[in-house]
Amino acid sequence: MIEDYKGILVIGEIYEGKIRPVTFQLITKARELADTLNTSLSTVLIGYNINDMAKEPIYYGADKVYVLDNKMFDPYIAEVYSAVLAKFIDQLKPEIVLIPATHTGREYGPRIAAALQTGMTADCTDLAIKNGRFIQIRPAYGGNIMGEIFTPNHRPQIATVRPNVFKARDPDTSRKGEIINSAPDLSGINIRTYIKDVVKTTVAGAKKIDEAKVIVSGGRGVGSKEGFELLKQLADLLGGAVGASRVAVDLGWMPKSAQVGQSGITVAPDLYIACGISGTIQHIVGMKDSKIIVAINKDPNAPIFNIADFGIVGDLNEVIPIFIDELKKVLNK
Amino acid sequence: MLDFTFTEEQEMIRESVRDFAQRKIAPIAMEMEKTKQIPEDVIQGMAELGLIAPTVSTKYGGQGFDAVTAGIIAEELSRADPTGSIPVFYLVQASWGHVFNKYGTEEAKQEILPNVTKGKWFLGIATTESDAGSDVLGTRTTIRKEGDHYIVNGEKMYISGVREAYTRGGGHITIAKQFPDRGAKGMTMFYLPLQQKGIIPTYVDDLGREGISTGGFTIDNVSIPKHYLVGEEGKGFYIVHEGYEYARGLIAVICAAAGLKSLERGEKYLKERKAFGLPLAKFEALQFRLAEHYTKLSFLRLGSYWALWTYDREGQKKATRFEVSKAIAMAKMFASEWSTQAIDEVMQWQGAFGYTRECTDQAAWRAIRSFAWAEGSKEIMRVIVARELLGKEYTAYK
Amino acid sequence: MKILVLVKQVPDTSEVKFNENGVMIREGLQSILNMFDQFAVEEALRIREKYGGEVSVMTLAPEQAKSALQKCLALGADKAYHISDRAFGGSDTLATSYALSLAIKKVGDFDLIMAGNQATDGDTGHIGPQVAQFLGIPHVSYVEKIENVEGDKVLVKSLLEDGYRMIEVKLPALLACIPPPNFEYSNPSMMGIVKAKNKPYVWLKADDIDGDKSRFGLNGSPTRVMKMYPPPKRSRGEVFTGNYNEAVKKIIDVLKEKKVIS
Numbered sequence: 001m002i003e004d005y006k007g008i009l010v011i012g013e014i015y016e017g018k019i020r021p022v023t024f025q026l027i028t029k030a031r032e033l034a035d036t037l038n039t040s041l042s043t044v045l046i047g048y049n050i051n052d053m054a055k056e057p058i059y060y061g062a063d064k065v066y067v068l069d070n071k072m073f074d075p076y077i078a079e080v081y082s083a084v085l086a087k088f089i090d091q092l093k094p095e096i097v098l099i100p101a102t103h104t105g106r107e108y109g110p111r112i113a114a115a116l117q118t119g120m121t122a123d124c125t126d127l128a129i130k131n132g133r134f135i136q137i138r139p140a141y142g143g144n145i146m147g148e149i150f151t152p153n154h155r156p157q158i159a160t161v162r163p164n165v166f167k168a169r170d171p172d173t174s175r176k177g178e179i180i181n182s183a184p185d186l187s188g189i190n191i192r193t194y195i196k197d198v199v200k201t202t203v204a205g206a207k208k209i210d211e212a213k214v215i216v217s218g219g220r221g222v223g224s225k226e227g228f229e230l231l232k233q234l235a236d237l238l239g240g241a242v243g244a245s246r247v248a249v250d251l252g253w254m255p256k257s258a259q260v261g262q263s264g265i266t267v268a269p270d271l272y273i274a275c276g277i278s279g280t281i282q283h284i285v286g287m288k289d290s291k292i293i294v295a296i297n298k299d300p301n302a303p304i305f306n307i308a309d310f311g312i313v314g315d316l317n318e319v320i321p322i323f324i325d326e327l328k329k330v331l332n333k
Numbered sequence: 334m335l336d337f338t339f340t341e342e343q344e345m346i347r348e349s350v351r352d353f354a355q356r357k358i359a360p361i362a363m364e365m366e367k368t369k370q371i372p373e374d375v376i377q378g379m380a381e382l383g384l385i386a387p388t389v390s391t392k393y394g395g396q397g398f399d400a401v402t403a404g405i406i407a408e409e410l411s412r413a414d415p416t417g418s419i420p421v422f423y424l425v426q427a428s429w430g431h432v433f434n435k436y437g438t439e440e441a442k443q444e445i446l447p448n449v450t451k452g453k454w455f456l457g458i459a460t461t462e463s464d465a466g467s468d469v470l471g472t473r474t475t476i477r478k479e480g481d482h483y484i485v486n487g488e489k490m491y492i493s494g495v496r497e498a499y500t501r502g503g504g505h506i507t508i509a510k511q512f513p514d515r516g517a518k519g520m521t522m523f524y525l526p527l528q529q530k531g532i533i534p535t536y537v538d539d540l541g542r543e544g545i546s547t548g549g550f551t552i553d554n555v556s557i558p559k560h561y562l563v564g565e566e567g568k569g570f571y572i573v574h575e576g577y578e579y580a581r582g583l584i585a586v587i588c589a590a591a592g593l594k595s596l597e598r599g600e601k602y603l604k605e606r607k608a609f610g611l612p613l614a615k616f617e618a619l620q621f622r623l624a625e626h627y628t629k630l631s632f633l634r635l636g637s638y639w640a641l642w643t644y645d646r647e648g649q650k651k652a653t654r655f656e657v658s659k660a661i662a663m664a665k666m667f668a669s670e671w672s673t674q675a676i677d678e679v680m681q682w683q684g685a686f687g688y689t690r691e692c693t694d695q696a697a698w699r700a701i702r703s704f705a706w707a708e709g710s711k712e713i714m715r716v717i718v719a720r721e722l723l724g725k726e727y728t729a730y731k
Numbered sequence: 732m733k734i735l736v737l738v739k740q741v742p743d744t745s746e747v748k749f750n751e752n753g754v755m756i757r758e759g760l761q762s763i764l765n766m767f768d769q770f771a772v773e774e775a776l777r778i779r780e781k782y783g784g785e786v787s788v789m790t791l792a793p794e795q796a797k798s799a800l801q802k803c804l805a806l807g808a809d810k811a812y813h814i815s816d817r818a819f820g821g822s823d824t825l826a827t828s829y830a831l832s833l834a835i836k837k838v839g840d841f842d843l844i845m846a847g848n849q850a851t852d853g854d855t856g857h858i859g860p861q862v863a864q865f866l867g868i869p870h871v872s873y874v875e876k877i878e879n880v881e882g883d884k885v886l887v888k889s890l891l892e893d894g895y896r897m898i899e900v901k902l903p904a905l906l907a908c909i910p911p912p913n914f915e916y917s918n919p920s921m922m923g924i925v926k927a928k929n930k931p932y933v934w935l936k937a938d939d940i941d942g943d944k945s946r947f948g949l950n951g952s953p954t955r956v957m958k959m960y961p962p963p964k965r966s967r968g969e970v971f972t973g974n975y976n977e978a979v980k981k982i983i984d985v986l987k988e989k990k991v992i993s
Contacts, residue, residue: 142854192901
């Protein structure tokens, strides 16, 4: 019976010994949904030696935090996480489950939905409650169409949400909640996956674009790998990160970890400066929620200008140095 | 009876070639105007896909394709390369590969054709001389038998792919006079490798198709083994026309495709460019011209495929040699003219920019202009059609 | 090694046109083989070349998707399975995965199942993991490369946002593949296209796969699409041409005002 399912559950992700920021973004949004539905909000954390982080979700709005702590959960393995979480969800019976649409979340998440034989909506860009219904909003056809999806007769209703789609609230350390150490059901788990090595490809010291408040991003128009030096100067001045379009990554000018867009990372910084990026729909999907967008492009017809708050038609090699000079004056550097 | 559809297989071929051509050729096409050569990776890509001389039997590395299918490939290459370089590279080898496949000796085919289809060697055609073009009987180059081989002397001019065969390997199917007193029955065809003593290449700076060379060579006492003969002695005049007809059919497709592609660029420009506060596309005079050129070229495209289809029907014994000659001549008669007129119009729309070397359409114009004479002039096409209509006894100039 | 690749035909959304209301025009969009799937097929063919075996491809789609399977055959796959039945109309990812898993059980024991990590139309990335779940086999997503196959194990490179993991997984397993940034897909060769005609092409109907029919198609799909609409648009802001200094100054003023810089 679907009436038996109550409350919202956010699956928290732990990455490199910390709760991933996307978890807090989801909790913040889920709190809003829970208040509308007048229901409770839980978070489940899964990992090994994670008890000292268990309080954090409460600061962002969780009522209860379930902790599934076991040696078997580190490192992360899809078949283990999906099996354990499916059993946990099956017992808890939440009506809504939110999962971060990270590479890992998109790996174990769909298995949970299949195991529970319920509906799942991937990569939501918004969530809402309309007439008591949980509406999941997501782009399709490369961001050319938005769809509103709901799950009428199955529970729980599962959605994955990309990082930076929602903003996390400021943590309130005075908030109270319940922490429940839950013994995970490990029966029948058959591990056939072995992690042999984990390699980081981000450049040491380079700022991650999904956490930056300012992103200076470059595309084909930058012209070369060396051309990105100029963008980095501007980014450094603004305390930001350097991003790239798919083309710039394909050409080997920037690492994949810097790629903004549909097949890369979704970002929503306060300031996004697009340099020599024409603005394919696939790129725009990944950065259109930035607060202010500035575009610099030689081609006056570049689609990027249609979504930019400010555009400069011109050679980025002439415009950026002026930008840097003027900023230095303003910032007294 | 009427069915204007291609087979499922032909549609797949079109899709594959189109995608390849648009990705690998279109972006570098205009660069060939300066580099004067087809990039090696494009040639290798074409070879891997099986686009070089696909008319050759699978036995020798070809695809055994018929003329219509060869036309589909020509069309897609032409749409991707406005400079006409790759279409020429393709059409020459497709046409003369077909001829070699049909008339060459087994030994020569095994030796030469796999190297051609793999993209290593270039296979061309050498009939034209300074004083003999469409009038093949005016050929001065001679061939004479000497023991178990032949000796050739003479000079060829305005030949496509001389540098390619001279530097990469390969050679040209060449025509020469063996029996001066026998007229049309005195011509002999043979394969002439260009990398050998006695061959001295020369080059001409022609107007277009910059990625493939045009030139000539002198032939000084060059010895040709017997097995390099293409067809029997004295049959050259007839075989050369078969090859030319193949090439003319492909040329007609190439012209239609280049013109239609230019009109597509033009349409986009008409919508974007404003004058007197309106997009040019709103000017009725320009609409008329667009519609007229588009209609002419669409008929040209259909007619070209019809001609190639007729060619294939001859192989199935469903059409006669004369029907084929007429159909092909009709297809080629207006091909260059209509296409260059359309491209010229598109250049005009673009004003001063249309007259710069940066403009894609001017390169197309220069390339397509060549087909008014290449592989049989547009005047000869009229002669052929009239001859088929009036009867052989009214053949002009005789 | 018996390999099966799950593929999907998708509309080519790279050159989408919109009507005057900003609604995407779906008519006339070309149908293409999902690029992620094409990569999976090419990777499968490389494995076959190295270790021997057979590569089959499978799709669940209406008849017109035949051209996508034909393309796989033309690229070199050995056999195609096309599951097509009105009963599958309106399937969401769960119902699709369920039907695919039944068909896979039906047609044979595969050592390795591969799929694109996601399709460029729906972009859900559900099918691979869910088929693996229904089959009770392990899977790895974001597989950029199959490093090697040794005995009953395969070593793969799986992407993370900021790096990658080398994962060994026991066969049978499913790999959801993602093309590397510099992936240059192949075009089917002329020879491949001609040969494809004569390769086995197996049609499967709902009756041919044993399973719970109430879980097929729209009825078996938990999710419903309520409505579709064009994405909200950001409006065009101020575009400067010419005097860069003035433009930059003006932009910096606004950034200061909005406290983006201080």
